[in-house]
Amino acid sequence: MSRPHTRPFTEGPSPADAHAPTLPYPDGWFAVAFSSELVPGTVLTRPLQGEDVVLYRLRDGGVRAVRPYCPHLGAHLGLGSVEGDDLLCPFHRFAFGPDGSCVRTGYGTPPPPSSGLTLLPVREVNDAVFVWRHHDGRAPDWELPAWHTLGTRAPRVATWEMAGHSQDVVENAVDLGHFTPLHGWGESEVAEPAVFEGRSFRVSVRSRERVPLLGESPLEVTLEGCGISRVHVCTALPRFGVRTCAMYAATMITPSAFQLRQASYLDVAEPGALPAPVARWVSRSVTRLLGGVMFRGNCEFVAQDFPVWATKRYQSPPRLARGDGPIGPFRQWARQFYAADPLRAQVPSSAVRAVEGSRVN
Ligand code: FES
Ligand SMILES: [Fe+2]
Structure with missing residues (x-):
């Protein structure tokens, strides 16, 4: 008996990586790890725009990022190890010093000529590691500012991976129109209109929010990119005297998928009416008590955007309405981060690996 030529019926919106990408890879600095992940002695391999990047730490705390393939016979250095300040290839144990040069072979013979590694520009800012990537191989021509953090403890962090384009994460910050319908904020108003300047932008909003364990409060939000x-x-x-701040960093890993990293900080003001040591104790206790709850709330808040990001396309031109945030000026500003002819930098969707997942730690 012949089998029917059928397959399971697929329902629901197609993921964003099921079609050709509508925006190319952007240029700039891209997060590839949290600082806490890069403990001395470990070697990490992280995806960045269709390639692997290998990361390790030196004894003085400095970070190195290199291309993954050994110049000797092409082994992946992500399988290697760190000895002192040297990165060791797993295959024949050639050793590479902090400047990338091959300092010895595994046989005690002189290193072959031109056998150094390519060091990639790397920075460690706000508890995360960023690697530079530019479509024409240009060296960094701008730097990442260190944003303020809160409290003294290390941030609570989360990483997710999904279909879509990283620009949507940044555009989300100025998409003031979506905060009430999608995220459920109360009535919101712009406190300081958006300013786009050089590589940066900033906008402030006033709203109201219900906080777990505490109740409702006016909410002041400043968003910077x-x-x-x-x-x-x-x-x-x-x-409630509660302040939070969070860094979101989105990194394209394939032409149609990205990783999103979140690092969250919390600070609870010391109650002024109490003696200083008691006030400090109260502040620390409440910070501890609220930390996990606020962080989970933060993660749930940003996750409300995931189904939209993972299935949307880049709508160009967008049909904007009164009540939208400054999407138009944002799109103009964003153009500086792409090749002059974006279509030239586009990559066929056949190279796309469908990925979706979530990790919170
Ligand atoms: S391939 Fe790296 S040492 Fe041989
Ligand atoms: Fe959002």
């Missing part, structure tokens, strides 16, 4: 991959969101709940 620098580059087309990184956003800083600061919130203040003046009624």
Whole structure:
């Protein structure tokens, strides 16, 4: 008996990586790890725009990022190890010094000529590691500012991977129209209109929010961006003396998928009416108590955007309405982070690996 030529019926919106990408890879600095992941002695391999990047730390705390393939016979250095300040290839144990040069072979013979590694520009800012990538191989021509953080403890961090384009994460910060319908904010108003300047932008909003364990409070939010991959969101709940800030960093890993990293910080003001040591104790205790709850709330908040990002396309031109945020000026500003002819930099969708997942730690 012949089998029917059928397959399971697929329902629902197609993921963004099921079609040709509508925006190419952007240029700039892109997060590839949290600082806490790059403990001395470990070698990490992270995806960045269709290639692997290998990361390791030197004894003085410095970070190195290199292309993954050994110049000797092409082994992947992500399988290697760190000895002192040298990166060792797993195959024949050639050793590469902090400047990338091959300092010895595994046989005690002189290193072959021109056998150094290519060091990639790398920076460590705001508890994360960023690698530079430019479509024409240009060296960095701007730097990442260090945004303020809160409190003394290390940030709570989360990483997700999904279909879509990283620009949508940054555009989300100025898409003021979506905060009430998608995220459920109360009535919101712009406190300081958006300013786009050089590689950066900034906008402030006033709203109201219900906080777990505490109740409702006025909410003041400042959103800043620098580059087309990184956003800083600061919130203040003046009624409770609670401030939070979070960095979101989005990194394209394939032409139609990206990783999103979130690092969150929390600060609870010391109650003024109490003696200083008691006030400090109260502040620390409440920070500890609220930390996990606020962080989970943060993650749930940003996850409300995921189904939209993972299925949307880049709508160009957008049909904008009164009530939208400054999407138009944002799109103009964002153009500086792409090749002059974006279509030239586009990559066929056949190279796309469908990925979707979530990790919170
Ligand atoms: S391939 Fe790296 S040492 Fe041989
Ligand atoms: Fe959002």
